[in-house]
Amino acid sequence: MPFVPVLSARAMRFDLITLFPEMFAAVRDQGVSGRAHARGIWSLVTWNPRDFTTDVHRTVDDRPYGGGPGMVMLAEPLSQAVEAARAARLQAGADTPEAPAPVVLLSPAGRTHDQAGARRWADGTGAILICGRYEGIDQRFIDRCVDEEVSLGDFVLSGGELGAMVLMDSVVRLLPGVLHDAESAVQDSFNPALDGLLDSPHYTRPEVWRGDPVPEPLLSGHHARIAAWRREQSLALTAARRPELIERARAAGRLDGSDERVLEQAGRDSKPGGKG
Numbered sequence: 001m002p003f004v005p006v007l008s009a010r011a012m013r014f015d016l017i018t019l020f021p022e023m024f025a026a027v028r029d030q031g032v033s034g035r036a037h038a039r040g041i042w043s044l045v046t047w048n049p050r051d052f053t054t055d056v057h058r059t060v061d062d063r064p065y066g067g068g069p070g071m072v073m074l075a076e077p078l079s080q081a082v083e084a085a086r087a088a089r090l091q092a093g094a095d096t097p098e099a100p101a102p103v104v105l106l107s108p109a110g111r112t113h114d115q116a117g118a119r120r121w122a123d124g125t126g127a128i129l130i131c132g133r134y135e136g137i138d139q140r141f142i143d144r145c146v147d148e149e150v151s152l153g154d155f156v157l158s159g160g161e162l163g164a165m166v167l168m169d170s171v172v173r174l175l176p177g178v179l180h181d182a183e184s185a186v187q188d189s190f191n192p193a194l195d196g197l198l199d200s201p202h203y204t205r206p207e208v209w210r211g212d213p214v215p216e217p218l219l220s221g222h223h224a225r226i227a228a229w230r231r232e233q234s235l236a237l238t239a240a241r242r243p244e245l246i247e248r249a250r251a252a253g254r255l256d257g258s259d260e261r262v263l264e265q266a267g268r269d270s271k272p273g274g275k276g
C-alpha cells in the first residue's frame, strides 16, 4: 500500500516500557494496526528498562523482601524509563506539559479493559504503558509513577506485553481513517450503534455450504428485513450469552416494544420444549 501520511495536530502515540520490545512488531507491522501505523495515524516507541541500568549485568530485578518465589522488577530502571518517555513525548509534541499522557500499568489488579474503555482511549493522545514481568513490580514505583492500572481479565499472563498489544489494537481500530469501511467499527459488538449488544452472525458465499443455507432474509435484498433479522439475532444472542448487556440496554431506554417482543419469543424458544 502506498504511504499516505495522515495530517493530524496530535497523532496518537504509545510509549511501551518493556523488557521485550521485539514483541511489538506484531501490532506495529501487521494487519489493521500495522497499516494505520504505516500511515502515521498512530506511533509506538519502546523503552527497555535495561537501558537505564548502571551495573555490568544490566539488572532489572531482584529477590522479594519477605521471601517467596520469583523476582520483582526494580523501581529505579522503570522510573528512569518513564521519565525518558515523558520527555520524548513532550519534545515530539505528543503531549503538552499541562496534559501529560497517563502512565498505565498492565496488571491483573486493574480495571478490566472493555469497549467503553477503548472508546475513551481513542479520544486521547495515547499513554505510557508499563509491561510488568516476573512476580510483579516494586510497589513504590507503582505508588509514585502509575496513574491507572488496566487488566485484561481474571487470568494471569506471563507479562504485560500481550495485554498492551490487545489494548492498543482495540483503540487503534477506532481511530478515524483506520478501517476501510467507516461503518464497520460502529457495527461491532458493544458499540452504541448496536445499543451495546453483541453483533449478529455473518455469512458469505457459497449460498449453501455442506447443506447449510444462508438465512433467507440476508438473501432478500430488502434492507428493512435484513436490518430486522440482524436486530433479532443480536438480541437473541445477547440474551443467551450476556443477559447483563440486555439489562443495561433496557435501563438506558435502548430497547423498544418490538425488541421486547423478540426477547420474549427468544425466552420461550430457549425453554425446554421450545425451538432451541
Ligand SMILES: C[S@@+](CC[C@H](N)C(=O)[O-])C[C@H]1O[C@@H](n2cnc3c(N)ncnc32)[C@H](O)[C@@H]1O
Residues within 6 Å of the ligand: 105, 106, 107, 108, 109, 130, 131, 132, 133, 134, 135, 136, 137, 150, 151, 152, 153, 154, 155, 156, 157, 158, 159, 160, 161, 163
Ligand atoms: C506473572 S504476572 C504477575 C502476576 C502477579 N504475581 C499476580 O498474581 O497478580 C507478570 C506481569 O504480567 C502482567 N499481567 C499478568 N496478568 C495480567 C492481566 N490479566 N492483565 C494485564 N496484565 C497482566 C502484569 O504486568 C504483571 O506484572
